[in-house]
Amino acid sequence: MSNTNHSLTRGSIAAKAAALLTAAALGLTGFALTGGNAASAAETTPTAATAAQSQEDTPFDYYAGIPDLPSDHVFENITLERLEDILRYGKGNFVILIGGTWDSATTAALPAINTAAKAQGIEKIYNFDPHLDNAGADTLVNINDKNNAVDAFAKRFQQTIDEFGLTDLQSKNTANVVDLPTLFTYNKDNTGDKVLASTANVADSAELTRVLGTAKNAATRANGQFYTNYYLNNVSAGAASVFKQGEDKDFSLISVTYGELEKLLQSPGNHYIFFGATWCGNTYATIRYVNQEARKYGIKHVYTFDTILDSTSGKGSPFHIRDNYNNGSHPLSDLYTHLVNTYLPNLVTEDGSHGVVDSKGVGATRLQVPLLLHYNKNNAAQLPGTDQPAGPVTDEVVDYHGKTANVDAKPQPTAREYMLN
Structure with missing residues (x-):
């Protein structure tokens, strides 16, 4: 050249x-x-x-360096656009984790979630962070904050929750859209609730087994x-x-x-x-x-x-x-x-x-x-x-x-x- x-x-x-x-x-x-x-x-x-x-x-692995998380883990970080693509078009049961690697509770739970997922034959858990810059307390764009000073930011994630039938995930804290972290399973074609199961207690092994058990051999949706x-x-x-x-x-x-x-x-x-x-x-x-x-x-x-x-x-x-x-x-x-x-x-x-x-x-x-x-x-x-x-x-x-x-x-x-x- x-x-x-x-x-x-x-x-x-x-x-x-x-x-x-x-x-x-x-x-x-x-x-x-x-x-x-x-x-x-x-x-x-x-x-x-x-x-x-x-x-x-x-x-490149976004999750590299997280203690006790093996390189063959199941997590894939996704944009808001990809989250909504899964919720709108995904066929089958999906496993989604809402939370960011900036959060110590989330990162501490990742190894246990990974182990529990593999025990259920789950190859992929899609991880969405509502801090769209993936930053912690210094985030400039937290769409999980319903009181965000930027009106478009305050409304955006609630729009997703409402549009795709995720009301089971709604936080009881009126300032937040959902509790972080939250792990849930989802099927858009389910005749009942689209959210099959969910938990905000990702540190509890019994809770992980309960939720992940509703999505054995879960579906995947690649780029x-x-x-x-x-x-x-x-x-x-x-x-x-x-x-x-x-x-x-x-x-x-x-x-x-x-x-x-x-x-x-x-x-x-x-x-x-x-x-x-x-x-x-x-x-x-x-x-x-x-x-x-x-x-x-x-x-x-x-x-x-x-x-x-x-x-x-x-x-x-x-x-x-x-x-x-x-x-x-x-x-x-x-x-x-x-x-x-x-x-x-x-x-x-x-x-x-x-x-x-x-x-x-x-x-x-x-x-x-x-x-x-x-x-x-x-x-x-x-x-x-x-x-x-x-x-x-x-x-x-x-x-x-x-x-x-x-x-x-x-x-x-x-x-x-x-x-x-």
């Missing part, structure tokens, strides 16, 4: 996405393209690409099912469907929450990150191809993050961390500036360095959606054969413009959104 090829003017996402995936898969070991020739590396076959995956596509189902059911008039039936079984896109993304950005290794959203028309046009290219080059993990934390409220929403309303008045702009300025200092986009301004007047580059990038927190060099300035973002799918292709040139060229060219 030469400098000339990287500042592509070809009119397709295909060349650019493939170049990024190929270069990252083949040539980032030690952050120097092997063989001394980036272009020759890009021409290597996809079969050879898979050989580097242990180093270039690092698996592939979530994404393909969404796009098959949300096709604009006159538009082609994005994914096709059966494509959910060969899937690399993994949706992550804000806290997952931050922990990922703090973790060692090499990671693919895709900023995209189901509400975004530009993502609609590119998401299937990103997944296809990832599978083609043996990339198993493309961590996908939506900058609107409830994924449904649209632009101008108080849930949208990438929107600052009027110079810092947005309630979540601080989350965005923290994320970009702390972890993505060499992010290059066509928007200026003060594209988003937080409550302290601090600005951050406003990233484009969709945006695919490759990341390693320990990288400090500019990789040969790329235009990306030195830093943890080792490459990204943008179209560089300027006097030269190399962003080390001054003045820095602009970097237009490439993925829809």
Whole structure:
């Protein structure tokens, strides 16, 4: 992937996405393209690409480091959008834990819940944290708080409880939507209560057995099912469907929450990150191809993050961390500036360095959606054969413009959104 090829003017996402995936898969070991020739590396076959995956596509576990929780645990952290997808479309009995890893009661119970679940043949417990930034007492967006000063935050989780028949989970504390943590089993097609059983006493082994016993061999609903189902059911008039039936079984896109993304950005290794959203028309046009290219080059993990934390409220929403309303008045702009300025200092986009301004007047580059990038927190060099300035973002799918292709040139060229060219 030469400098000339990287500042592509070809009119397709295909060349650019493939170049990024190929270069990252083949040539980032030690952050120097092997063989001394980036272009020759890009021409290597996809079969050879898979050989580097242990180093270039690092698996990530949000629950790693929790005492006594084995690596083969049953927990999967999910966004609010994925929770509602399970409640709306999931077939069979599901097990859901409401609570966050910031809570000592939740983390202390995870090993016992894991053991009890495996005894019932349960492969997956979906964990939803109503602190949408996955933070504890310092959370900026607690939708479990019915007295939240932001009206949209105060109402959002109650809306989910009411819409999907989860009234059995309602907290007796009028300030909260549910008690944390709460473990429950659920079947949307149950003729009686959709909540089969529930408990807020997750430290009691008898309670765990009682609740989990109502969902032996519980159903699962993977990221592939979530994404393909969404796009098959949300096709604009006159538009082609994005994914096709059966494509959910060969899937690399993994949706992550804000806290997952931050922990990922703090973790060692090499990671693919895709900023995209189901509400975004530009993502609609590119998401299937990103997944296809990832599978083609043996990339198993493309961590996908939506900058609107409830994924449904649209632009101008108080849930949208990438929107600052009027110079810092947005309630979540601080989350965005923290994320970009702390972890993505060499992010290059066509928007200026003060594209988003937080409550302290601090600005951050406003990233484009969709945006695919490759990341390693320990990288400090500019990789040969790329235009990306030195830093943890080792490459990204943008179209560089300027006097030269190399962003080390001054003045820095602009970097237009490439993925829809």
